[in-house]
Amino acid sequence: MRFWEGIRLSLQQIRAQKLKSFFSLLGIIIGITFLIAVITIVEGMNSYVRDDFAGSIFGVNTFSVVRRQQIVTGRVDMEARQRQRRNPELRMRDVGVVRAAVPYAKHISYSATTELDQVRYQQYNRRNIRVIGGSAEYEAVQGWKVQSGRGLTPIDDQQALNVAVIGSNIEERLFPTTSSIDKQIRAGGYRFRVVGVFEKQGGLAGNLRDAAILIPFETFQRTVATRRQEIDVIDIKVSEDHELDPAIVEVEGALRSDRRLRPAQDNNFWIQTSSDLLNAWETINRILMMALPALVGISLVVGGIVIMNIMLLSVTDRTREIGLRKSLGAKRRDIMFQFLTEASTLSILGAILGIGTGIGLAEIVDRFSPLPAAVSAPALITGLFLGLGVGVVSGLYPAYRASKLNPIEALRFE
Amino acid sequence: MTVNTGAETVAPMIVTRDLKKDYVMGAETIHALAGVDCVIQRNEYVAIMGPSGSGKSTLMNMIGCLDSPTSGEYILNNQAVQDLDDDELARIRNRDVGFVFQTFNLLPRATSLHNVELPLIYAGVSSKERRKRAEHALDIVQLADRMDHKPNELSGGQRQRVAIARALVNDPSIVLADEPTGNLDSSTSSEIMDVFDKLHEAGQTIIMVTHENDIAAHANRVITLIDGKISSQTTETSNQITQPPKVVLEAASAIPSASQPPAPKSTSPTGETP
Numbered sequence: 001m002r003f004w005e006g007i008r009l010s011l012q013q014i015r016a017q018k019l020k021s022f023f024s025l026l027g028i029i030i031g032i033t034f035l036i037a038v039i040t041i042v043e044g045m046n047s048y049v050r051d052d053f054a055g056s057i058f059g060v061n062t063f064s065v066v067r068r069q070q071i072v073t074g075r076v077d078m079e080a081r082q083r084q085r086r087n088p089e090l091r092m093r094d095v096g097v098v099r100a101a102v103p104y105a106k107h108i109s110y111s112a113t114t115e116l117d118q119v120r121y122q123q124y125n126r127r128n129i130r131v132i133g134g135s136a137e138y139e140a141v142q143g144w145k146v147q148s149g150r151g152l153t154p155i156d157d158q159q160a161l162n163v164a165v166i167g168s169n170i171e172e173r174l175f176p177t178t179s180s181i182d183k184q185i186r187a188g189g190y191r192f193r194v195v196g197v198f199e200k201q202g203g204l205a206g207n208l209r210d211a212a213i214l215i216p217f218e219t220f221q222r223t224v225a226t227r228r229q230e231i232d233v234i235d236i237k238v239s240e241d242h243e244l245d246p247a248i249v250e251v252e253g254a255l256r257s258d259r260r261l262r263p264a265q266d267n268n269f270w271i272q273t274s275s276d277l278l279n280a281w282e283t284i285n286r287i288l289m290m291a292l293p294a295l296v297g298i299s300l301v302v303g304g305i306v307i308m309n310i311m312l313l314s315v316t317d318r319t320r321e322i323g324l325r326k327s328l329g330a331k332r333r334d335i336m337f338q339f340l341t342e343a344s345t346l347s348i349l350g351a352i353l354g355i356g357t358g359i360g361l362a363e364i365v366d367r368f369s370p371l372p373a374a375v376s377a378p379a380l381i382t383g384l385f386l387g388l389g390v391g392v393v394s395g396l397y398p399a400y401r402a403s404k405l406n407p408i409e410a411l412r413f414e
Numbered sequence: 415m416t417v418n419t420g421a422e423t424v425a426p427m428i429v430t431r432d433l434k435k436d437y438v439m440g441a442e443t444i445h446a447l448a449g450v451d452c453v454i455q456r457n458e459y460v461a462i463m464g465p466s467g468s469g470k471s472t473l474m475n476m477i478g479c480l481d482s483p484t485s486g487e488y489i490l491n492n493q494a495v496q497d498l499d500d501d502e503l504a505r506i507r508n509r510d511v512g513f514v515f516q517t518f519n520l521l522p523r524a525t526s527l528h529n530v531e532l533p534l535i536y537a538g539v540s541s542k543e544r545r546k547r548a549e550h551a552l553d554i555v556q557l558a559d560r561m562d563h564k565p566n567e568l569s570g571g572q573r574q575r576v577a578i579a580r581a582l583v584n585d586p587s588i589v590l591a592d593e594p595t596g597n598l599d600s601s602t603s604s605e606i607m608d609v610f611d612k613l614h615e616a617g618q619t620i621i622m623v624t625h626e627n628d629i630a631a632h633a634n635r636v637i638t639l640i641d642g643k644i645s646s647q648t649t650e651t652s653n654q655i656t657q658p659p660k661v662v663l664e665a666a667s668a669i670p671s672a673s674q675p676p677a678p679k680s681t682s683p684t685g686e687t688p
Contacts, residue, residue: 005535012523016523320519321521324515324519324521325532325536326480326504326507327478327480327507327513328507328508328513328532328533328536328580329504329505329507329508329509329533329536329537329584330504330536331500331501331504331505331536332500332501332504333501334504334536407480408475408480408481411480411515411519
């Protein structure tokens, strides 16, 4: 009952000085906003990476052979990077070696990629696209599904036909009203006939597929390729989970022996697995989570100091009121409680505002950027308790000062 | 406990014995109270007068349990108060003392009702009971129709009546008024003094600090302090100035009756303010 009286009184006090209260809360609001926004986005990324990312970029049970390491996590070994620059390009011969090494593989594909300024159809265009030249099984390895029309066939590749399967975003841009099938689009000075459209992927990885054009590998080499016969990636997909690790070992061994590497020599190629990507994300995640407490902590400390100052001012401003309350029978703990409640109410209010803006910020990021966001209950509870904690800690000294006031002097205070 | 000040049957409301209060200011020690002996009976109406620096505020603070004496004894309503700690003093202020201040000291953002409820909050009274008792107290000072007004919507006299209602709401042993009319014009002053007079008639013990003779004239007894000591006091029965140190016994015999008019004193003009 007295508790609610204290809350009521605090709210009254805060309402009486809205602007001052708001400014005194800025530090806390910013701190908690930051906390909530970052945690929300990191959580979103986590669930995304866990649920979609690895599968959608890599496909399940898939690994790749590339010329050199692309994703580097942790400390960068410059010497190793330098060495990898001398790795030979991947060629059709390597594809044959891989095929021979894992005859049980479900799909093996090879591909090359280039970036183009734009793709056009009549007056429509889409800027900054990726053109992938993929062998026949490319879609199967990636797990990309065609939504309308057809996918690429071995014949397309053998005959190097100028055909293309386009991402859903490209279709939206180039064919806002009409169907895209059998239309001729122009990219990099060549014409391609659209034979199919991929299903929309959306999300962060969506850019990879939705804004891409897939053409046959042979066609790629004869048209948009910057260097002939270079293969960027060989993708290997196995049927079963337990086949993955043996397949990696066999491919590695086969490539080493084909390239006549001695046991002491490093691989002059790189085998990339989905765990590379997950490791990369985990590193980023860890750094964010390490920096977060420091950043939030600084804002909260500043916010706490501001609240302490405001409360000290408030104690001075209300010296007479404190004297009066004491003369009417308020004990030291009553006064202490009143000011602690006020500081806590103030800072919890700040925390609530911070949570609100934090969620708002995360929503905006979620909506207008490919970064996903997921509000997590622990983050909200942490935010509230941090708010309460800052209030109690920063209110303690002012409340103590108030409770120590001599009622006679306080009453006489001008 | 009972107080042994003689062979009386009714315990006095207030007894002080050799009450002293020293303030140390740098190297100097100021004797604000230099040994005050006084007895105030139940239902007495006492004015404390004296020039500034005479110790009347200090005495008032002692009586109101806002401060503890350096030495001496203070018994309020059968309770020895001089050795109590802060929290116990707060409890006594809450239950036994009703303060009325010169500057009203109302909470500016709170309604009359809430202002009057304030002491009850610290007494731990339930909100329903608080409201009932606060309404009753406001009724006594005839402000039942101003319950939801805030202080800035009230006249000076009305504010002081809210303050009086607040002083009464805990049914205190004494009402302690510090220059209650100091901030009021003369007609409002007499309105407030009427309230005090009626309270006294109803049996309330009232102690008032004032420097105005015509206000002091409402009291049945006037205690005058000079240099931290009682220099003189009138008694209702004798209407004469008596000299310390025999005051204690004389005061003990001066049980006032409510129906009598304010005691005239040789040192001040009698009657109401015009």
